[in-house]
Amino acid sequence: xxxxxxxxxxxxxxxxxxxxxxxxxxxxxxxxxxxxxxxxxxxxxxxxxxxxxxxxxxxxxxxxxxxxxxxxxxxxxxxxxxxxxxxxxxxxxxxxxxxxxxxxxxxxxxxxxxxxxxxxxxxxxxxxxxxxxxxxxxxxxxxxxxxxxxxxxxxxxxxxxxxxxxxxxxxxxxxxxxxxxxxxxxxxxxxxxxxxxxxxxxxxxxxxxxxxxxxxxxxxxxxxxxxxxxxxxxxxxxxxxxxxxxxxxxxxxxxxxxxxxxxxxxxxxxxxxxxxxxxxxxxxxxxxxxxxxxx
Amino acid sequence: xxxxxxxxxxxxxxxxxxxxxxxxxxxxxxxxxxxxxxxxxxxxxxxxxxxxxxxxxxxxxxxxxxxxxxxxxxxxxxxxxxxxxxxxxxxxxxxxxxxxxxxxxxxxxxxxxxxxxxxxxxxxxxxxxxxxxxxxxxxxxxxxxxxxxxxxxxxxxxxxxxxxxxxxxxxxxxxxxxxxxxxxxxxxxxxxxxxxxxxxxxxxxxxxxxxxxxxxxxxxxxxxxxxxxxxxxxxxxxxxxxxxxxxxxxxxxxxxxxxxxxxxxxxxxxxxxxxxxxxxxxxxxxxxxxxxxxxxxxxxxxxxxxxxxxxxxxxxxxxxxxxxxxxxxxxxxxxxxxxxxxxxxxxxxxxxxxxxxxxxxxxxxxxxxxxxxxxxxxxxxxxxxxxxxxxxxxxxxxxxxxxxxxxxxxxxxxxxxxxxxxxxxxxxxx
Numbered sequence: 001x002x003x004x005x006x007x008x009x010x011x012x013x014x015x016x017x018x019x020x021x022x023x024x025x026x027x028x029x030x031x032x033x034x035x036x037x038x039x040x041x042x043x044x045x046x047x048x049x050x051x052x053x054x055x056x057x058x059x060x061x062x063x064x065x066x067x068x069x070x071x072x073x074x075x076x077x078x079x080x081x082x083x084x085x086x087x088x089x090x091x092x093x094x095x096x097x098x099x100x101x102x103x104x105x106x107x108x109x110x111x112x113x114x115x116x117x118x119x120x121x122x123x124x125x126x127x128x129x130x131x132x133x134x135x136x137x138x139x140x141x142x143x144x145x146x147x148x149x150x151x152x153x154x155x156x157x158x159x160x161x162x163x164x165x166x167x168x169x170x171x172x173x174x175x176x177x178x179x180x181x182x183x184x185x186x187x188x189x190x191x192x193x194x195x196x197x198x199x200x201x202x203x204x205x206x207x208x209x210x211x212x213x214x215x216x217x218x219x220x221x222x223x224x225x226x227x228x229x230x231x232x233x234x235x236x237x238x239x240x241x242x243x244x245x246x247x248x249x250x251x252x253x254x255x256x257x258x259x260x261x262x263x264x265x266x267x268x269x270x271x272x273x274x275x276x277x278x279x280x281x282x283x284x285x286x287x288x289x290x291x292x293x294x295x
Numbered sequence: 296x297x298x299x300x301x302x303x304x305x306x307x308x309x310x311x312x313x314x315x316x317x318x319x320x321x322x323x324x325x326x327x328x329x330x331x332x333x334x335x336x337x338x339x340x341x342x343x344x345x346x347x348x349x350x351x352x353x354x355x356x357x358x359x360x361x362x363x364x365x366x367x368x369x370x371x372x373x374x375x376x377x378x379x380x381x382x383x384x385x386x387x388x389x390x391x392x393x394x395x396x397x398x399x400x401x402x403x404x405x406x407x408x409x410x411x412x413x414x415x416x417x418x419x420x421x422x423x424x425x426x427x428x429x430x431x432x433x434x435x436x437x438x439x440x441x442x443x444x445x446x447x448x449x450x451x452x453x454x455x456x457x458x459x460x461x462x463x464x465x466x467x468x469x470x471x472x473x474x475x476x477x478x479x480x481x482x483x484x485x486x487x488x489x490x491x492x493x494x495x496x497x498x499x500x501x502x503x504x505x506x507x508x509x510x511x512x513x514x515x516x517x518x519x520x521x522x523x524x525x526x527x528x529x530x531x532x533x534x535x536x537x538x539x540x541x542x543x544x545x546x547x548x549x550x551x552x553x554x555x556x557x558x559x560x561x562x563x564x565x566x567x568x569x570x571x572x573x574x575x576x577x578x579x580x581x582x583x584x585x586x587x588x589x590x591x592x593x594x595x596x597x598x599x600x601x602x603x604x605x606x607x608x609x610x611x612x613x614x615x616x617x618x619x620x621x622x623x624x625x626x627x628x629x630x631x632x633x634x635x636x637x638x639x640x641x642x643x644x645x646x647x648x649x650x651x652x653x654x655x656x657x658x659x660x661x662x663x664x665x666x667x668x669x670x671x672x673x674x675x676x677x678x679x680x681x682x683x684x685x686x687x688x689x690x691x692x693x694x695x696x697x698x699x700x701x702x703x704x705x706x707x708x709x710x711x712x713x714x715x716x717x718x719x720x721x722x723x724x725x
Contacts, residue, residue: 041390063718133535133545155533244697
């Protein structure tokens with residue numbers, strides 16, 4: 001028995017060791033740095049322990065706290081808007097493509113997924129021009145239907161939504177593929193039985209398809225949430241957090257504080273807070289889903 | 296002839312002679328810059344020229360966008376494989392020196408800088424009296440205006456006072472044409488703060504005095520109020536002023552396409568304006584910053600850039616880097632007594648700072664566009680280089696942008712900017 005345990009440990013050790021070195025150690029290091037004053041330009045040995053000061057500061061009333069809380073709100077808004085738009089759209093596209101009789105379904109699937117494969121740098125460059133207030137095609141198209149020019153990325157009221165739309169455009173194809181995968185898992189016999197019971201159209205969708213897609217939707221929502229929280233490139237490439245901090249999301253703000261301003265301790269405290277917020281949100285989503293399952 | 300130019304000549308020759316000594320071992324020096332591709336090509340050509348006399352030394356150029364320069368520097372400086380030489384904005388020097396990321400210039404190079412550059416510029420390249428690099432470009436702000444739009448609006452000459460400035464901005468505004476009188480930048484920290492600081496300096500004020508922020512002074516409050524007035528009257532439209540990570544975007548587009556009558560911008564934009572406007576660049580004129588009610592004359596903000604050497608580089612790399620910089624910034628590397636750095640800066644419309652370069656490019660600096668900048672240089676105020684300077688700038692940017700977009704009033708912006716600045720500078724000084 002002891003020999004078996006030893007061999008199990010020996011077999012697990014390389015994998016666990018790698019996880020420890022490349023995942024657990026960086027996380028532990030970040031947590032430790034969150035309680036220190038440390039310039040990222042200096043060795044770890046120069047970090048000095050300051051207790052909860054960094055956390056007090058990021059939740060305080062100074063510009064540090066204000067900017068951090070603003071970035072948290074922006075990230076939450078970005079995440080919610082992204083999920084609210086991506087999931088219904090991907091279900092619609094997934095249902096359309098999943099219909100066997102739809103001609104060109106494969107082509108549509110390829111086109112939708114292609115947007116996910118385009119590098120963000122290219123997407124950001126193109127969208128920054130599409131959104132251009134004076135020469136951008138979006139405003140030109142709107143003018144054809146009598147809608148005046150929109151400021152898009154140039155106004156604090158619309159910049160974040162504009163970045164969300166860019167994200168939706170890029171991600172919806174990926175989530176459509178996930179939804180299609182979920183739809184293929186639903187046995188056709190269930191639909192046949194439901195039809196025999198008289199279920200049609202919206203009722204079939206609402207009482208059969210959606211409930212049976214719940215696990216896929218839950219997984220998609222969690223992945224969409226994690227992706228949304230990690231948004232960085234479009235902000236760094238197009239808006240730099242502006243105007244008036246309206247697109248200053250957490251990852252960009254942590255980079256600005258931790259790297260540009262070299263305030264490694266503060267940046268680590270922000271990273272730890274973001275991680276905790278994400279863990280709590282995802283756990284809450286799963287707990288909610290589990291409770292629904294029990295019902 | 297005083298001893299100073301003679302000493303400079305001697306040092307320049309000595310450094311040049313020293314630089315032609317062959318290196319015993321192969322050394323690769325990497326040079327991090329934010330310059331555009333065409334300028335990088337010129338730097339690579341200069342490095343190739345240097346390599347002819349220094350077969351053991353290879354200078355390798357690494358270019359990143361301006362928005363990524365500081366991040367790249369912070370994350371790579373001092374690391375194995377990090378850049379040996381980096382071009383930096385002088386505002387960043389105090390923190391890089393505090394964290395021992397930049398190498399103090401060897402005595403010969405430090406004397407070279409102190410002898411051949413104006414005192415103020417050499418001081419900006421130093422911390423606590425220690426020289427940390429070779430100053431190169433100097434940038435100063437001035438009022439740029441579109442002469443054609445001025446003519447159309449019946450404005451005879453550039454505004455000299457704030458009253459004339461507001462009146463001109465209102466006359467230049469034409470909502471039907473989507474035309475604004477004065478363009479304010481947003482989403483780019485220095486682009487937002489430097490024009491504001493120039494107007495403040497021309498109203499007799501300053502951002503920081505003796506390490507203490509002065510954003511709640513009457514001079515500053517009036518400057519915030521000027522912004523508020525321009526926004527509320529519609530003479531400046533905030534949504535027309537967005538800049539992107541490459542410092543281009545709608546702000547530049549609107550000026551080059553004739554939808555903005557006036558901007559306050561630095562001389563280094565000459566190449567961007569020429570590229571965007573072509574022949575219409577002739578419509579752009581330069582004038583001093585309009586003077587506010589408390590001002591004693593036009594004063595703009597100046598700042599400089601410099602090249603530093605990584606303290607984490609090997610001794611051989613540091614030696615080669617300082618030698619290359621001495622040659623590159625010296626009077627024998629360029630044309631007609633100019634330095635190769637001076638040639639390169641001039642190709643972008645940037646004012647060189649080395650005394651002999653200014654003399655070598657005297658004719659070039661007389662163009663209508665650049666002469667307007669050269670004229671205001673002597674009265675310019677250097678942007679404060681203090682610990683926490685980057686955070687201070689970004690904090691002020693946030694308040695100015697909030698004012699531009701009507702999210703706060705001038706009085707609230709001044710009070711909040713001052714409170715933030717006090718907190719930031721005190722914390723940084725600890």
